[in-house]
Amino acid sequence: GAPAGPGAQTQPPGPGAFDLGAQSGRWAAFQERHRLSCEEAARLLLDAYEYRGLVKHTGGCHCGAVRFEVWASADLHVFNCNCSICTKKQNRHFIVPASRFKLLKGADNLTTYTFNTHCAQHTFCKTCGVQSFYTPRSNPDGYGIAPHCLDDGTVQTIVTEDINGKEWEKAVKEHKTIRDMSKP
Numbered sequence: 001g002a003p004a005g006p007g008a009q010t011q012p013p014g015p016g017a018f019d020l021g022a023q024s025g026r027w028a029a030f031q032e033r034h035r036l037s038c039e040e041a042a043r044l045l046l047d048a049y050e051y052r053g054l055v056k057h058t059g060g061c062h063c064g065a066v067r068f069e070v071w072a073s074a075d076l077h078v079f080n081c082n083c084s085i086c087t088k089k090q091n092r093h094f095i096v097p098a099s100r101f102k103l104l105k106g107a108d109n110l111t112t113y114t115f116n117t118h119c120a121q122h123t124f125c126k127t128c129g130v131q132s133f134y135t136p137r138s139n140p141d142g143y144g145i146a147p148h149c150l151d152d153g154t155v156q157t158i159v160t161e162d163i164n165g166k167e168w169e170k171a172v173k174e175h176k177t178i179r180d181m182s183k184p
Contacts, residue, residue, distance in 0.1 A: 047071070051100070058104075059150040061125035061132050066106030068133060072096050074156040076147050079178070083165025085115070085122065092160065093144035095136060095181035101143045138172050142182025 020027050031041050047056075051071040060067040076094045085091065106125065113122040121135035132149035136142070147158055163178070164171040172178055 054100070055154050057145075057150045057154045059132055059145070060104075060106070061128050061130035061149065063125060063128040063130075065109040065127050066125045066130075066132060067104040069102050069104060070096055070133075070143070070145050070150075071100040072145070074154060076155060076158045078147055078158050078160045079144075079163045080160050081163045081165035083168055085120075086165055089131065091131065091134075091144075091146070092148070093134070093136070093146055095139050095142050095144050095178070097142050097182045097184045099184055101133070101145070137168070138178050139182035 027041070030036070031038065034041070036044070053073070054071045055074045056069055056071055058067070058069045072094060078092050078094050080092050081087075109126050110123045111126050113124070114120065117137065119140055120137040122131060123134050124131040130149065131146060133143050133145045136144040147155065163175070
């Protein structure tokens with residue numbers, strides 16, 4: 001276009017628009033090469049930055065009706081709780097912030113069981129009965145993910161820590177980090 005004359009005003013970019021400066025060509029070539037929309041390319045960039053040091057795990061229930069992705073370390077810190085429900089269903093889990101979890105499919109195939117304080121949301125597949133994730137009482141703003149429901153290939157190591165859920169209030173109060181595991 002023609003250069004702006006004296007007194008001409010430049011319009012600021014609209015909502016969501018931004019000036020990439022010298023990176024404009026690179027950005028356009030990257031999008032074209034990988035056949036990505038601007039939103040998809042931005043998501044890749046944001047994921048790479050926000051989830052630095054983490055890997056994207058995928059997983060789900062046994063029948064495949066429920067699928068999710070979760071960003072977490074390749075080295076998992078898993079809790080083995082001995083409360084009444086965790087003992088009965090052998091619920092071993094690691095905790096992540098809600099922002100690092102995405103349900104890919106199966107929301108309509110989940111059902112929820114609660115008891116006692118009704119804070120924990122024990123979600124499971126209506127078809128196969130598998131609980132691949134749930135909302136833990138210790139971190140109601142996050143998710144407890146069952147490592148045995150993750151797809152193969154992204155977990156390097158698992159360290160398991162026993163939690164005395166039979167004395168839940170005392171165990172959570174005395175634990176140095178469990179309440180903060182759902183914080184980004």
